[in-house]
Amino acid sequence: MLIPATRYHDCEAALSFITGVLGLHAHSVYRDDAGAIVHAQIALGRGMMMFGPHGDGEFDRFMVDPAQAGGETTTIYAVVDDVAAARDRAVSGGAEIVMPMRDQDYGGSSFTIRDPEGHIWTFGDYDPWPTED
Numbered sequence: 001m002l003i004p005a006t007r008y009h010d011c012e013a014a015l016s017f018i019t020g021v022l023g024l025h026a027h028s029v030y031r032d033d034a035g036a037i038v039h040a041q042i043a044l045g046r047g048m049m050m051f052g053p054h055g056d057g058e059f060d061r062f063m064v065d066p067a068q069a070g071g072e073t074t075t076i077y078a079v080v081d082d083v084a085a086a087r088d089r090a091v092s093g094g095a096e097i098v099m100p101m102r103d104q105d106y107g108g109s110s111f112t113i114r115d116p117e118g119h120i121w122t123f124g125d126y127d128p129w130p131t132e133d
Helices: 011-021 058-062 083-092
Strands: 005-008 025-031 037-044 047-053 076-079 096-103 109-114 120-124
Touching: 005 011, 011 025, 011 037, 011 047, 047 076, 083 096, 083 109, 083 120
Parallel strands: 005 047, 076 120
Antiparallel strands: 025 037, 037 047, 096 109, 109 120
């Protein structure tokens, strides 16, 4: 199993955007004594991504903010059953669509957004895992 992880400057805003606008759910959210998010696990089905705040911890030396990199270095692909509904939800929540919904040569359709901190998310119905008939 692979679980991507990233950093956000405003973890509360990121959590609200990811759960409210993108429709994923918070699997676990860990906070410090002051109530600030120190680690969040966000799920879609059995898939998960994790995030935490930018800081000066040991792992942060490996992380680059999308604004510093001039773009994203890794993106997130979310498999959804209804791509049009996911797009409509993202648009109504104010997400910036950077690639409109379209059919893909490899199958399925997808669209891509940029979240408020510059991270790139693609939502599509192409599932690379074979299903049994």
